[in-house]
Amino acid sequence: MAFANNLRNIAIIAHVDHGKTTMVDQLLKQAGTFRANQQVAERAMDSNDIERERGITILAKCTSILRGNLRINIVDTPGHADFGGEVERILSMVDGVVLLVDAAEGPLPQTKFVLSKALSIGLRPIVVINKVDRSDARIHQVHDEIFDLFAALDATEEQLDFPTLFASGRNGWAVNNIGDETKDLSPLFDLIEKHVPCPKVDETASFKMLATILEANPYLGRLLTGRIESGTLKTNMAIKALSHDGKLIEQGRASKILAFRGLERVPVDEAYAGDIIAIAGLSEATVADTVCDLTVNEPLKARPIDPPTIAMTFSVNDSPLAGTEGDKVTGRVIRDRLLKEVESNVAIRVTEPEDRDAFEVAGRGELQLGILIETMRREGFELSISRPRVIFKTMDGQRQEPIEEVVIDVDEAYSGVVVNKMSERKAELTDMRPSGGGKTRLTFLAPSRGLIGYYGEFLSDTRGTGLMNRLFHGYAPYKGAIQSRRTGVMISNGQGESVAYAMWKLEDRGPMIITPGTKVYEGMVIGEHSKSNDLDVNVLEGKKLTNIRTTSKDEAVRLTPPMILTLEKAIAYINDDELVEVTPKTIRLRKRYLDPVTRKRMAKQVEN
Numbered sequence: 227m228a229f230a231n232n233l234r235n236i237a238i239i240a241h242v243d244h245g246k247t248t249m250v251d252q253l254l255k256q257a258g259t260f261r262a263n264q265q266v267a268e269r270a271m272d273s274n275d276i277e278r279e280r281g282i283t284i285l286a287k288c289t290s291i292l293r294g295n296l297r298i299n300i301v302d303t304p305g306h307a308d309f310g311g312e313v314e315r316i317l318s319m320v321d322g323v324v325l326l327v328d329a330a331e332g333p334l335p336q337t338k339f340v341l342s343k344a345l346s347i348g349l350r351p352i353v354v355i356n357k358v359d360r361s362d363a364r365i366h367q368v369h370d371e372i373f374d375l376f377a378a379l380d381a382t383e384e385q386l387d388f389p390t391l392f393a394s395g396r397n398g399w400a401v402n403n404i405g406d407e408t409k410d411l412s413p414l415f416d417l418i419e420k421h422v423p424c425p426k427v428d429e430t431a432s433f434k435m436l437a438t439i440l441e442a443n444p445y446l447g448r449l450l451t452g453r454i455e456s457g458t459l460k461t462n463m464a465i466k467a468l469s470h471d472g473k474l475i476e477q478g479r480a481s482k483i484l485a486f487r488g489l490e491r492v493p494v495d496e497a498y499a500g501d502i503i504a505i506a507g508l509s510e511a512t513v514a515d516t517v518c519d520l521t522v523n524e525p526l527k528a529r530p531i532d533p534p535t536i537a538m539t540f541s542v543n544d545s546p547l548a549g550t551e552g553d554k555v556t557g558r559v560i561r562d563r564l565l566k567e568v569e570s571n572v573a574i575r576v577t578e579p580e581d582r583d584a585f586e587v588a589g590r591g592e593l594q595l596g597i598l599i600e601t602m603r604r605e606g607f608e609l610s611i612s613r614p615r616v617i618f619k620t621m622d623g624q625r626q627e628p629i630e631e632v633v634i635d636v637d638e639a640y641s642g643v644v645v646n647k648m649s650e651r652k653a654e655l656t657d658m659r660p661s662g663g664g665k666t667r668l669t670f671l672a673p674s675r676g677l678i679g680y681y682g683e684f685l686s687d688t689r690g691t692g693l694m695n696r697l698f699h700g701y702a703p704y705k706g707a708i709q710s711r712r713t714g715v716m717i718s719n720g721q722g723e724s725v726a727y728a729m730w731k732l733e734d735r736g737p738m739i740i741t742p743g744t745k746v747y748e749g750m751v752i753g754e755h756s757k758s759n760d761l762d763v764n765v766l767e768g769k770k771l772t773n774i775r776t777t778s779k780d781e782a783v784r785l786t787p788p789m790i791l792t793l794e795k796a797i798a799y800i801n802d803d804e805l806v807e808v809t810p811k812t813i814r815l816r817k818r819y820l821d822p823v824t825r826k827r828m829a830k831q832v833e834n
Contacts, residue, residue: 230429230500234422235453237301237316239344240326241336241695245356249326249395250289250302254488256398256411257291257298288439288451288502290486296419299486299502315438315513315529317343319453319502322422324414325351325372326395329363332371332661334633334695342379352417353390354400362663365392365404389417425453425500432519433457433465435505436526440513442570446482446506450517455526457519459483459497459505466518467511468525475515481507513572534575534588535628535674535698538595538797539612540564541584543807545816546721546747551809552608557583560609563602574598588617590698592678596794603793603808610816611797611806616675619701626701628674633667634684635693641666643687651676652705671699676708679798710801714755716763717817721747724765730785732763738788739815740765749820751804754789762822791815803829 238246291298301316317323323344327333333341344351353372358365369390376386391413393400399408439451459465461483467475484491484504497503511517516525542548542557549555554563564576564585575588589595592614599611619626632653636644638660645655645668653672661667677696684692716735718724726742738753746752746765755761791799796806796813803825807814819825 230425230427230498232295233297233299233424233500234322234418235299235301235320235425235500235502236322236324236418236422237320237344238324238326239317239340239351240356241328241331241334245328245395246326247302249324249354249356249393250300252395252398252411253291253300253414254289257293257415288486289489290502291488293415293419298415298418301502317347317349318436318529319438321349321425322418323349323351324354324418326354326356327368327372328360329355329358329365329368329392330360331635331693332364332368333375336695336697338375338379339697341375345376345379345381345385350385350421351388352414352421353388354393354414355390356393356395358392358404359394359397389421391417427454427499428456429458429499431456432522433459433463434516434518434522434526435459435503436528437467437511437513437515437517440570440572441504442566443506448509448511448569449484449504449506450508450511450515451502451504452517453502454497454499456499458499459503461495464520465505465507466520466522467508468516468518468522470514470516470525470528472523472525476508476510477520478507478509480505533617534573534590535617536591536595536614537586537588537617538614539584540587540599541610541612541805543608543610543809545610545750545807545814545820547745547807547809547814548608551811552603552606554605554607560607561585563605563607567598571598591696592794592797596797599797599808600793603810606810608807608809611808613800613802613804614678614797616673616678618704621701625704627704629671629699629702630674630677631697631699632670632672632677633695633697634670635661635665635667636688637691638664638666640688640692641668644668644684644692647680647683647687648672648676651680651708671702673702673705673708674698676705679710682795682798712758714758714760715751715804715815716753716755716761717822718746718750718752718766719748719762719764719822720766722766724752725768726785728765728767732765733786735761735763737786739791741788742785747820749817749822749825751815751817803832 238250240246289300291300301320325341327337341351355365355368357363376388391400391402392404398411400411400414401408402413434455434457435452436455437450437452441449443449459480461480463480465480466477469475483494483497485494485497486502491504505517508517514528540560542560543555564587568574568576573590573594577586579586587595599609602609616628634644648670651672653670653676655668655670657669659667681694684694716732724740724742724744724746729738729742732753736754736756740752752765791813793808793813796815800806800815803818805816805818807816817825819828
């Protein structure tokens, strides 16, 4: 047991943006993982471009720190609810967790979600109240809220006796008590060594490992990451994969064993029980499967993969401007890319309808699917995306829909309008309390389909000051019809480039979503109509030349700035009869049927 005794496996869990990845950066620096003169990007664990831009962690990642004789394997987990499924599986391969909570915001829905999973499998968390140097920090109040949360989640007496540190991850220090001298993160290192148990493993039994993270590597093929539960694994050793019910999936060899050393994955010849490693050599095994010695017949207990709750249709872009900006436009290349995504992302499900140019892609939320679309457009794909729709279930002969817990922090002045808008979306108010600083915290249980497209409206209603956090709660009976977008849209009736003069004349009809000089085509959405009906308009008409010259007539056209729609806003904005056209350079809105006659005929069919 010598190897396992000097090993600690921990996960850092927190709500999104409470400072997990920044804290890991500082732990790596202070453990001497980087040379003194080495240039390291901020948030080194967020390796993906989109993760860096958005400041969120999407993929769980492992790193390893050596401090004296002690090796600490750290897993940085996603904080957003759409990636919550990864968090649950990761907790099964660690022996302790560091729970980070923002000193101002306190525990939020994802804090509750990840903590409940950690407590349910018997882990004893270390609590770190982070960002205590914030001007609006409420340290002692947040500490009380964390204790109340532990109690509400039925923590045992042992779990309720959690150690607490006060830290500033950005500045790289932690202290046992407020007022102590701020030096470095030594108190956290010491607490991990003392409080987190070493892995409880059997080094003498046959090799067994539960696959927890799946990754498709261009050079090594499928990589399965997990913790070795028992035995030893050597390079080229014969292994097999068993499903959760004990069926043989495949046999093969461990062609490569990769151990985590700092931010690098280093090939090793031998790996021991307790260590977190990645294995190459199997082509079919996936997350929740047991990778083991050929003599093993009993799989390790695994948590099933959560079913998706939201679906969208990804189809071939068939607009008049198709193929002008991207180089991956055919159904075949889109299909290959989506199937490749399924290989490495167990939360995504792809089904092929009879129409081979369209694919139904299901996931856990709009953010998760939005990130897949953003990744594909950066790779050169052109796509048409439908409005998200929820996946219903039938239970005991009753139609059921996904429900989310929504926690909203708003200024007291805006709480009335938020409650009103949420009730229109069939949400049920379960809690309302002051959260300090003139803010109110509202908790709702709301149908997922009612929240599609609401976030932009919510920011407008709260003048950008509101905070909304969502978390999947479960399935409940269908809540009834919910009214969709109330306004119609303005649709181009011709193809060409938009003209400022024509757009200026249309301004009283509603706000534009394009700028002058934008390429448009018949059936493309160019603005929002202030009334409920759609309006076909001409944005190509220039000013008629006359021989009259007056100052007022020749005054330069001044246009109101357009509504800029990001990918997420565009997907949430469209109705069922509209699509988002996504290319590497542009995001356009369009009607599903570009021809106005076909559009009217199809609308009548839907009404009937």
